[in-house]
Amino acid sequence: MPLADRRAFLKAGTIAAAASSLPSVLNAQVGGSDEIKIALVGCGGRGSGAAAQSLAVPGTRLVAMADAFGDNLEGAYNQLKGQFGERVDVPQERRFSGFEAYKQAIDAADVVLLCTPPGFRPAHFEYAVQQGKHVFMEKPVAVDGPGIRKVIEAAKVADQKKLKVVCGLQRRYQNSYLETLKKIKEGAIGDFVSSQVYWVSGGVWVRDRKDGMSEMEYQMRNWYYFNWICGDHICEQHVHNLDVSNWFKDGQHPVKAVGMGGRTKRVGKNYGEIYDHFYVEYTYADGTVMNSQSRHWDNVWSRVSETISGTEGNAYPGMIKDRKGKIIWRFTGQDNNPYDTEHVVLYDHIRSDTPINNAYYTAESTLTAILGRMACYTGQEVTWDQALNSKIDTMPPKLAWDADPGPKPGADGMYPCPIPGAGGVA
Numbered sequence: 208m209p210l211a212d213r214r215a216f217l218k219a220g221t222i223a224a225a226a227s228s229l230p231s232v233l234n235a236q237v238g239g240s241d242e243i244k245i246a247l248v249g250c251g252g253r254g255s256g257a258a259a260q261s262l263a264v265p266g267t268r269l270v271a272m273a274d275a276f277g278d279n280l281e282g283a284y285n286q287l288k289g290q291f292g293e294r295v296d297v298p299q300e301r302r303f304s305g306f307e308a309y310k311q312a313i314d315a316a317d318v319v320l321l322c323t324p325p326g327f328r329p330a331h332f333e334y335a336v337q338q339g340k341h342v343f344m345e346k347p348v349a350v351d352g353p354g355i356r357k358v359i360e361a362a363k364v365a366d367q368k369k370l371k372v373v374c375g376l377q378r379r380y381q382n383s384y385l386e387t388l389k390k391i392k393e394g395a396i397g398d399f400v401s402s403q404v405y406w407v408s409g410g411v412w413v414r415d416r417k418d419g420m421s422e423m424e425y426q427m428r429n430w431y432y433f434n435w436i437c438g439d440h441i442c443e444q445h446v447h448n449l450d451v452s453n454w455f456k457d458g459q460h461p462v463k464a465v466g467m468g469g470r471t472k473r474v475g476k477n478y479g480e481i482y483d484h485f486y487v488e489y490t491y492a493d494g495t496v497m498n499s500q501s502r503h504w505d506n507v508w509s510r511v512s513e514t515i516s517g518t519e520g521n522a523y524p525g526m527i528k529d530r531k532g533k534i535i536w537r538f539t540g541q542d543n544n545p546y547d548t549e550h551v552v553l554y555d556h557i558r559s560d561t562p563i564n565n566a567y568y569t570a571e572s573t574l575t576a577i578l579g580r581m582a583c584y585t586g587q588e589v590t591w592d593q594a595l596n597s598k599i600d601t602m603p604p605k606l607a608w609d610a611d612p613g614p615k616p617g618a619d620g621m622y623p624c625p626i627p628g629a630g631g632v633a
Contacts, residue, residue: 208421228264243267243554245619246316250274250283254322254344257375258283260550261320261343267554269295271313275427279302305607313615318370318557325351325443326436326602327575329357332566335359339368341557343550344374346401347446347573348566349439352597355574358359362566369376373553374565376572377545380552383525383538388455390536395527398518399456402497404448405510406440410503413477423603432479432622433614435601439481441468441583445501450572450580452497454488455522460571461489461497461578463590468583468625474503475619487579504583509607552631586627 245267247258254274255332261267271289274280279304288295292606303311311332313319319335321344322327328348335342342365349355365372378384414429437443453460466487475482483504488495515522520529525538556563601611616622 211575212229216307224530243318243557244270244316244348244355246271246273246312246319248273248281248312248319248321249327250279250322251322253375254320255283255286256546257320257322257343257345257550258287260547261318261554262287262294263547264380264550264554266598267294267318269297270502271301271303271312271315272297273303273308275306275308279467302543304326308319309422310334313340317341318343318553319346324430324436325438326430328490329354331443333357333361335410336365336368339370340555341371342566343373343375344566346450346569346577347438348569349577350434350436351577351599351601352574352595354602355570355577356596358566358570358573361377363562363568365566366562366564367514369560369562370450371553371562371566372564372566373549373556373557374569375546375549376565376569377549378451378524379454379545379565380518381524381543381545382540383542384451386538386540387522387527389524390527391455391517391522393516395520395536396515396518396522397519399495400516400518401495402452402455402516403500403514404452405500405512406445406448407502407504407507408509408511409505409557410473410483411440415477421608422615423606423608423610426479428615429477429479429602431455431551432477433604433612435613436481437481438573438577439485439580439622440503440575441482441485441487441499441501441580445485445499446572446576447511448501448577449489449497450501450553450568452455453568453572453575456491456497458494458568459491460575461591462492462587464489464582465576465588466499466579466583472623476616478523478622478623480614482583482629485579485583487582489575489579505507532616584625584627585630 243266244263250272258269266604270285272280281514284297316342325347328344330343336604348358360582411431420468426433433485464487469481470483481579484502487499520527527536529535574594578589581594603610614622
């Protein structure tokens with residue numbers, strides 16, 4: 208059957224085993240010391256969470272922090288210091304703010320946590336690998352084709368340097384998903400027919416423009432609503448569900464996509480240039496299809512999950528039904544917190560010097576999201592190669608508080624959003 212890839216299955220089993228316990232070699236040395244020094248780059252909520260999860264692993268110490276905004280950094284520092292005390296060893300001289308702050312923080316540590324908005328991820332990952340650092344980086348890892356290409360090249364260098372890289376697609380570290388995949392590989396649903404993946408929810412925070420803000424600062428503060436930083440919510444959020452389909456499809460990726468989208472509810476000056484809904488039909492190389500829905504509407508039906516359909520039944524996270532809808536298997540084990548587990552796995556691999564590099568599959572799932580966005584924005588069928596080789600680089604040529612970030616509001620304060628049929632897919 209198409210999903211019966213023994214190597215992938217054995218790899219999944221290895222992850223499950225690692226997830227079941229704390230590192231077994233905590234006394235191994237890293238850089239001549241028993242202690243692993245951590246730098247946090249990106250001090251928002253996800254960054255603070257990732258730092259806490261790393262500090263929950265014995266033998267780690269936070270020694271440097273960086274964020275574009277000093278107030279974000281100080282808030283995260285105070286929170287983590289209150290929680291972990293002396294293990295947060297970040298004096299003022301190792302707290303760095305500004306667009307170039309990431310370099311100073313990375314230089315100070317053994318492991319870096321890359322948790323900024325995703326538009327910055329390719330450059331930060333590239334620098335961390337150049338400096339010989341192990342990496343945890345959040346998903347998605349880029350917002351455009353040039354960024355994906357940079358991440359893939361950096362991943363190759365990380366392999367050459369024997370660096371360990373774990374990424375924040377945490378479902379891959381969750382017991383219920385791993386056991387569901389195991390049952391599928393044993394033939395529980397037959398051959399893969401299609402997948403349906405969803406992130407349909409009420410949306411996220413909005414940050415208002417304040418008096419005196421430059422356009423760059425406003426877009427940085429309200430980063431979720433600008434493509435050069437976020438990649439739209441199909442990329443920033445829905446990448447999780449798209450990744451599950453690729454993963455359960457033997458690590459394959461779609462070869463083309465068509466779709467539609469727009470904005471109908473979250474329309475206003477505070478919502479930047481992104482869509483509030485997408486529907487994408489992705490096609491894999493063998494002709495099977497993934498149907499994708501992502502949406503930011505409140506007070507309507509919502510779902511954040513995945514369904515894998517086979518010739519003999521359907522699989523859901525932790526459950527399998529036959530073609531008549533009867534439950535034939537349910538996960539009854541103890542589920543874990545995969546956000547914790549992914550950090551346990553990272554430090555276990557560092558201390559045992561065991562290879563791990565999640566950057567490749569995370570880049571592929573990120574590009575899957577970018578491919579879908581391009582199809583919806585243009586109204587065209589877009590191929591994988593077109594998305595990967597796109598010359599559209601969304602990053603502003605200069606990063607400074609007085610620089611031009613690119614998108615601009617009209618006279619009414621509204622940012623224009625893409626119109627299908629109005630442009631190509633270069």
